[in-house]
Amino acid sequence: MSTYLDHAATTPVRPEVAAAYAEELTRLGNPSSLHSAGRDARRRLEEAREQLAAAIGAEPAEVIFTSGGTEADNLAVKGGYWARRAGDERLRTVAVSAVEHHAVLEAAEWLGEHEGAEVVLLHVDRDGVVDPGHLEEVLATGTVAVVSVMWANNETGALQPVRDVAARAHAAGVPVHSDAVQAVGKVPVHLDRSGLDALSLTGHKLGAPVGTGALVARRDLALIPVEHGGGQERGVRSGTLHVAGARALALAVEMAVADQEAEAARLRDLRDRLVAGATAAVDGLRVTGPGPDHRLPGLAHLTVAGADPDALLLGLDMAGIAASSGSACQAGVQQPSHVLLAMGYDTDEARSALRFSLGRTTSDADVDAVLAALPGVVGSARKAYAARAAARTSRGAVREGAA
The missing domain is CATH 3.90.1150.10 (Aspartate Aminotransferase, domain 1)
Incomplete structure (x- = not known):
């Protein structure tokens, strides 16, 4: 393919990232193990966590490594809904924009089909931008558990007013997640300044390998696990941590942001x-x-x-x-x-x-x-x-x- 213009689908791995990934694959050690090889792997993993957090205006403890954007979106939407509903059974509404990626739409629809959630698709205008009036109407019901509005649309590229969405939702006491898969490295993304409670990102849109990603979630955002196991990553994302993937992702994010x-x-x-x-x-x-x-x-x-x-x-x-x-x-x-x-x-x-x-x-x-x-x-x-x-x-x- 002599002319590749499908970078929103996936983009080439950066040479520096590939080198770091390959180097890590030669090393041994489960970062959850207590012996020296495990401790060394944990150190490299935590350095990657700090590197990624610094690049997007977050705290290291807010970075939850995942296999990509789809897993991160599911954890935010499903895990956020379950946690909120556990605290108040009246909170049964999931509000997502009508132009979301299918990872968010299908997660919300699954909650509707299997958990009795009311799914509301937030209206957008002719430009594909969320209608703040409709958002206010939905929030006024007092039943919203979670709001998810993507930072940038994967088809049209439309940028959403995520800061305004977060402010309106927070005024109603509702947490907000944003799928920022297409935004990180393309436009300024800073978790703290955005007002968001969580955002998703993936490596293969940034120059890291497929299978790397993260949910960056504030420490006070309650999440219930989607999958269960050893309790890694704040107890909400179990599984042996992928040190090579974390290093590759963090370096790719840092370089893209720079x-x-x-x-x-x-x-x-x-x-x-x-x-x-x-x-x-x-x-x-x-x-x-x-x-x-x-x-x-x-x-x-x-x-x-x-x-x-x-x-x-x-x-x-x-x-x-x-x-x-x-x-x-x-x-x-x-x-x-x-x-x-x-x-x-x-x-x-x-x-x-x-x-x-x-x-x-x-x-x-x-x-x-x-x-x-x-x-x-x-x-x-x-x-x-x-x-x-x-x-x-x-x-x-x-x-x-x-x-």
Whole structure:
């Protein structure tokens, strides 16, 4: 793949991170063991915890290492709900934005199906930003156990007003979690300044290996474990601690945060050039989400009117360009984007979307490659769409005639 523009799905491991990870794999010691090898492993693990905490404005004791963002989201939503409900049975509402990643949405829906929770999807506007009025209405019921609103949307890149959400929720005595998987290293993320009670992050969006992540949760946030075992990580996330993963994650977060300001400016320029060139070259392309200053600097999300979505991605792939239609977790399942539907787009628009997500390895040449290939790819995808529409019309006419 000569042009990789799917960094929001996963991004290359940084060489320095790979070296640290490989070095740790040669070492021995369970960090829960009391012998010298175990104590040495524990020291390296705690150094990684301190390193990660410092990078995102948290205390080391607030870092709970996980296998990634999905596990962290589930622990925050389910564990937070159970803990609050244990203290007050009237608290049965889980309020999450309608544009959340499926790791949050499915966790909330599971609580609704299996634990009797009332799940409220917070409304968003046409830009995909949470409606504060609806949030206030939900909080006023006095039944909300937990609120979860993502920091940055994984499809459109829209940034949510997490500080305002946290302030409103706290005024009602409700804790707030944010899925910050797409935000860390892309925009400034600081737990203490945000007012949030917890945030999730994952390594493979930052230059660390897949299978690394963390839930960063304030020490006074009560959580009930989702899984049970040896009681590691404040007793809420059992399992033998992955020292190599913790070291890799902490280094990747530290490096991404250190580079964030300069890299954001560089990616913003590339993104804006891509969007301007694409919309000028192809009729019917629309940019989704808020204005350029209110979405992730390296993400361009477009709807392509009258185009077959599979043909769009396959055409780009044949041109050596990796892009996506939205969340990689839903790849292979041709369904309209729940994010775009929540934003008020119709079903056809919600199906025919393209996401170009730029990252550390993206260059001007990559943008040039997209702009050169896109008109032809869209033209072919529109022909495919028209052919399918004609076929559906023909089949309908045959069935009507037979009847």
